Amino acid sequence: MTDLSLFELRPPPLQFGGAASTSDPKSGLDSAGPFDLRFGSARKDSIYVGAIGPANIVDGAHKWLTRCSTGIPSFGPPTSLRRPFPGFSEVFRKKLVFSDHLTVALDNAVADPIANALAGTDAFQRFQTIVDLYDAALRRLAGRDVNRPDVVLVCLPQNVLDKCKTVERQNTAAERERAKAIRKARASRQTDFFDLLDEVEESEDDFLKRDLRHALKAKALAARLPIQIVTPRLLEDGPKTEDPATRAWNFSVGLYYKAGGVPWRLNPPGPEACFVGISFHHHRTKQRHVVQSSLAQAFSSEGEGFAIRGTGVPAEADQRLNVHLSEDQAFDLGERIIAEYASRTGRSPLRLVIHKTSQFDAAEIRGFRAALGDIPILSLVTMVPSAFRLVRFGMYPPKVGTICTVNGTRTFLYTSGYISEIETYPGPHIPQPFEVRAIGPEDSLAAATDIFNLTRMNWNTADIRGKWPVTLSFARRVGGILNEYGEQDPEETSFRYFV
Structure with missing residues (x-):
């Protein structure tokens, strides 16, 4: 005979800045603020937000930040799932600071390096050129002594996502044979398998599949400057996107955490x-x-x-x-x-x-x-x-x-x-x-x-x-x-x- 025992755990109580304790992050942040309010004077009162990308999408990102700063109502009657966003300062008790001084535009009236990169025929080369463009801009912001942002919006236009979101290919027959020969050579010298991680006879050891988000995050990790990926899907209202208030909630929590905050615990x-x-x-x-x-x-x-x-x-x-x-x-x-x-x-x-x-x-x-x-x-x-x-x-x-x-x-x-x-x-x-x-x-x-x-x-x-x-x-x-x-x-x- 099978013996079944059933019971239900209570939703975990989360701690916020005030005395309120609730399992719903939106409700807790709205009523009591983020947990790090408890840090007192050790807590900064502003978040400096940088931006990198083509001028038009950077402008759209700045408009989105302004929208998040002022608050966004919900579509239709508020529900537990769709809650109005009161505004970044209202929720997190910090001000968003963004300006052209914290921005690196990747195009201008004279040159459009992104368009030039996307015109290339080799998918892997296009991918790497785009990564290098954003990496150079990110390092410019990370290397500043003044006006260094706390977090950077990496703004990706749709044409970059269409052509460079991921790239993948299979090993050629020659590359498979070479890899097999390398393994045999290593084994014959009784070396450890992980010695294959070293370069072999100065030959290339390229990735077979790459992801643009992963590559950009790795560059941010090297620059020690957190990033938030921004795409048209975040910035534009439409039938295929979540309602603006929900997008603002999710975006703002992620931005706050990446900028060093502790939303709840x-x-x-x-x-x-x-x-x-x-x-x-x-x-x-x-x-x-x-x-x-x-x-x-x-x-x-x-x-x-x-x-x-x-x-x-x-x-x-x-x-x-x-x-x-x-x-x-x-x-x-x-x-x-x-x-x-x-x-x-x-x-x-x-x-x-x-x-x-x-x-x-x-x-x-x-x-x-x-x-x-x-x-x-x-x-x-x-x-x-x-x-x-x-x-x-x-x-x-x-x-x-x-x-x-x-x-x-x-x-x-x-x-x-x-x-x-x-x-x-x-x-x-x-x-x-x-x-x-x-x-x-x-x-x-x-x-x-x-x-x-x-x-x-x-x-x-x-x-x-x-x-x-x-x-x-x-x-x-x-x-x-x-x-x-x-x-x-x-x-x-x-x-x-x-x-």
Whole structure:
């Protein structure tokens, strides 16, 4: 006989600048302001916003900033899902400062380098030329002693998106043969697989696929100047875009965080904790295919976020999704997590939780336990999308935060479903739960509670409809940015550069 146990987690209470505590970011920001109001005199009263791009779209971005500054009503009667945007200063208690002095225009009456770049016939060359144009402008702003912006709007016109959003090609037969020969040569000298990461006989090792957003974010990471991508979809009203108030909410929260702000924070339920997501991404070039352990995406219970790149894992033909770190790699990554956390907070956490979407094997468990043996509470948590489904009486699916345990041994968590704060289920399909498994002193219920709470910690949007915890929600994006950055570890690891 199957024994089912059901209960619902309460939406996580978020902390804001005032005494109000609510699970809805928009409501909390509107009534109590951002969390960093508690920092008092250490908090600046203005955000300086730079802009890069063609003059016409930069002008559109400035008009959008003016619109966000003054407030935007909702279309039709206000609802829990569509709330009017009161204005940036009203919500965040900071003024947006933007002007021509903080702007680099990429065209003028005499020259249009973007048009010239897009006229080229080689897709990869077009892509690189566009990246170089924006990178040079970004470095100009980042190198200033005065009038240096806190965050930069990188304005991309539609023609750039149409021709350069992504570029991709396959290896030629000659390149495949060369890569095969390189692998054989390395093996015959009994060198490590990761020696393939070095340049080989001065030959090119170009990417086979590139993403414009990732490339620009990598340049911002190198310049240590956060950016916000701006496209016509953000600036223009129309049937294919969200309503202006919703766009203003999401844009403003992301801008505020990237400029150094703390919009809200979880109410820490227990000892000081560090939550870590470990994910893998593919790194393909002409000569190599490595599955890179892209991160620890780590977040303290105080909201501090950072990213650390791990070492590479060879790509095997039959590997599929079954990717694991070696014991040494897990040990090294664990030590680096603690070192980075301590450098940011001045101490080690009392509790550390690691999230992964594949099972921890014996080598990974040994490595993490050896590196993190001084942490009082260490939990290794796997969350896997499941075919398990619940059908709820009525017209809506189960609420977010619903937990079902089967025979006391298997735990399923819904992070998508009916959301009480907006009084509806906003998804098009039957929601899919995660199966949650935990290794360590804490049970799967505690692990599921952490996961649910961390779905509300995406500071790149005011939307509460996040399915993944913030430890894993940006895994693919962060991996792509680090690929573009290069093989050296970046000096800056703050998560505000990756979202």
